[in-house]
Amino acid sequence: MTKLFTPIEFRNVELKNRIVMSPMCMYSCMDQDGKITPFHMTHYISRAVGQAGLIMTEATAVVPEGRISHEDLGIWDDEHIDGLKHLNEQIHNYGAKTGIQLAHAGRKARLDSDIYAPSAQAFNENSKTPTAMTAADIDKTVEAFKEGARRAKESGFDIIEIHGAHGYLINQFLSPLTNQREDSYGGSRENRCRFLSQVIEAVKTVWDGPLFVRISTDEYAEDGNTLDDILYFAEQMKQQNIDLIDCSSGGVVPASIKPFPGYQVKRCETIKQEASIATGAVGLITTGIQAEEILQNNRADLVLIGRSLLRNPYWAKAAADELNETLPAPKQYERGWK
Ligand SMILES: Cc1cc2nc3c(=O)[nH]c(=O)nc-3n(C[C@H](O)[C@H](O)[C@H](O)COP(=O)(O)O)c2cc1C
Numbered sequence: 635m636t637k638l639f640t641p642i643e644f645r646n647v648e649l650k651n652r653i654v655m656s657p658m659c660m661y662s663c664m665d666q667d668g669k670i671t672p673f674h675m676t677h678y679i680s681r682a683v684g685q686a687g688l689i690m691t692e693a694t695a696v697v698p699e700g701r702i703s704h705e706d707l708g709i710w711d712d713e714h715i716d717g718l719k720h721l722n723e724q725i726h727n728y729g730a731k732t733g734i735q736l737a738h739a740g741r742k743a744r745l746d747s748d749i750y751a752p753s754a755q756a757f758n759e760n761s762k763t764p765t766a767m768t769a770a771d772i773d774k775t776v777e778a779f780k781e782g783a784r785r786a787k788e789s790g791f792d793i794i795e796i797h798g799a800h801g802y803l804i805n806q807f808l809s810p811l812t813n814q815r816e817d818s819y820g821g822s823r824e825n826r827c828r829f830l831s832q833v834i835e836a837v838k839t840v841w842d843g844p845l846f847v848r849i850s851t852d853e854y855a856e857d858g859n860t861l862d863d864i865l866y867f868a869e870q871m872k873q874q875n876i877d878l879i880d881c882s883s884g885g886v887v888p889a890s891i892k893p894f895p896g897y898q899v900k901r902c903e904t905i906k907q908e909a910s911i912a913t914g915a916v917g918l919i920t921t922g923i924q925a926e927e928i929l930q931n932n933r934a935d936l937v938l939i940g941r942s943l944l945r946n947p948y949w950a951k952a953a954a955d956e957l958n959e960t961l962p963a964p965k966q967y968e969r970g971w972k
Pocket of ligand 1: 918
């Protein structure tokens, strides 16, 4: 039976439990160079000491103009590798595996430079209008995801996640709300999926480890992608041998969402059942019992914990205590763990 504290393997990478630190932007590269800072080391390593099975970095930009803010982490240059390598080594010391979320913000970049998107349409009245990408821009961006994946491999990551959610660049291609293109990247859902498919194929030329994709499973807007469209994208990803779909929602267009505990789990479960693919559940999962319900009822394979892990780096320990499970301590903490 799938349980919170049973291990799971993705292509020879074993996670010791199903608890994933959800990717969360920390906007903390104060030198605006995309490099790991002492803050990032403390932030991620403390959650590994706290025994999360997988630590996923925040959205990490594959090109400078793909950052959400000037303070985002980056992987657009070989100069980023050293810091990321050091981070990976330290996280691995505590038995956690590492993942990197490769990202491009598209029209949601809040930068001084020009910004790019499938169509020249601003997110809202406070956002810049992006430049519509040419075919050459698209090719260059696909290549940047590939180069990001190569650097991720050289940095020692165990897992790569492609950020296709929350209305960022890949999501902007996927959604009919943000993609008005009239070429082979726009129009039908086959065409809207083309950019994501090409990114996946490009990444796979340099990466044979586990590959996850995060998507927005609900756009909370009329004329947005339907559940049927999302299932189509899931099927495409399955055919491309994606190992897990990380099921989030929203962010494509301004919309008011009223989240409640586990609000994104239902679509996560549907995708898992309908597309027969592993899924990750995320969103207001705050207790061990809630996580266990999702896993034991076969509604997801992993649970991603965001804000609860910000509040408590030892969330895994609290969940284990709540469920009366034994969670091995990091060896330095053995005397005080019970
Ligand atoms: C501060 C903060 C930063 C976030 N940054 C990212 C990000 O970089 N990439 C991403 O996919 N989601 C991001 N998210 C969304 C979280 O990964 C997660 O999906 C969301 O917070 C819901 O989970 P929770 O209720 O457990 O916090 C962020 C959320 C927060 C609170």
